[in-house]
Each structure stands twice: as structure tokens, then as C-alpha cells.
Amino acid sequence: MPLKIRLARGGSKKRPYYQIVVADARSPRDGRFLEKVGAWNPMLDKDNEKRVELNAERIKHWMDNGAQPTDRVLRFLDQAGLANRPTRSNLIKAKPGKKAVERVAERQQKAEELAAAAAEASSAE
Template sequence: MSVKIRLKRIGKKHKPIYHIVVADSRSPRDGRFIEKLGTYNPHTDPPSTVLKMQDAVSWLMKGAQPTNTVKSIFSKNGVLLKKYLLEGVKKGVLTDEESHKKFDTWYKFQMKLDK
């Protein structure tokens, strides 16, 4: 069974809001899903995202494949960086403290850019 992390469309006509969900690749776009990881609203300026980062990282570590759009959302929110750093810890390249320090540095830099 292939597991995907993808968007599930909800909302009104011409005003979509999306749930970021983990689903079996064979299920329909708005059908059954395994777990809801967050929401994405493209109509705000800038687009707003609410994510459960730990759950998203754990699904990526288990091998779930994000779609292109979800991969972009994860990249902007630091989920892919967190996964990359945790893989470094797992391989012994980094310590846990170093990975947290690198992620915090990136996060502070992103907050400065958003202002």
C-alpha cells in the first residue's frame, strides 16, 4: 500500500480551503484518509497554513510520499528541513542538540523574513 500526503478540498464554491491529510494512494481526493495533519488556506495574503509538524515529520520518516503542492508547503514551513536533520541524527552525522540548534537558527531567520 502506497501512502500519500496530499490535499483534501473543502469549503464553498470558488473559495476552497484544503486539509492536509495522509491517505492511501488508491482512495479518492476527498475520500477516506488516515490522519489529518493540518489546513491550508490559499485565499489569505500570505496563504495561511496550520500544521502538526511532529506528525508530518513522523509520516515522512515512515515513507509517506508528499504531492508536489504539499512538498512545497512543507518546505516553506520547515518540515522537510526537520526530516533532513533527523535523518542526520539517525545516521550519526549530527547530535540531537546540533539538529535543534540548526532548526532554531533557520526558524529565527524565517521569522525575520516574514516581518
């Protein structure tokens, strides 16, 4: 049975509150879980200590038994010093798209044409 340490959403509409739970990977997001091991309240300020609450002892127990944290939970565990999340960098995502590159080239071409026309007009006088 593959286990995940993941978020289960609670709270009302537009007021989210998440429980950090250990669940079977095949069960639905807000469905059956084995144990609640923490909570996350994104409505609180980022520097508030009650924003993320973790039961470190139980999380270590489940991770030792093969439970895999999801990416968001792994961020919380990394901040708490319970796990190591490798840094990621997507260099391709930072590059402009094909259309943006074409627009920049078109603007440069128009600027060069205007500069050439202005130089030609000033030399003709």
C-alpha cells in the same frame, strides 16, 4: 499500502479550503484518509500565519513511515523547514514556440525589405 500526504478540498464553490491529510494513494481526493495533519486556506493573504497550518510532529512521523508528499504539500513543508524541495528549471518552456519564431523572422524580413526600398528610393533621387 503507498501513503501520500496530500490536499483534500473542502469549502464552498469559489471559496476553497484544503485539509492536508495522510491517505492511501489509491483513495479519492476527498475520500477516506488516515489522519489530518494540517490545513491550507488560499483565500487568506500570503503573509498571514494562518494560511498554512502544519502539525510538524505528525508529518515527520508519517514521512519516516514512508508517506510521500505531493508537490504542493512539499512546497509547504519546504517553507516550514520540514523537507527539502529541489528547485526546478524548465529551460525549454522559456523558449518561444515555432510559430512565434516564424513570425519574428517574417517581421525582420519585411523590415529589411522596407529599409532596402527606402534606401533605393532615396538614392534614385
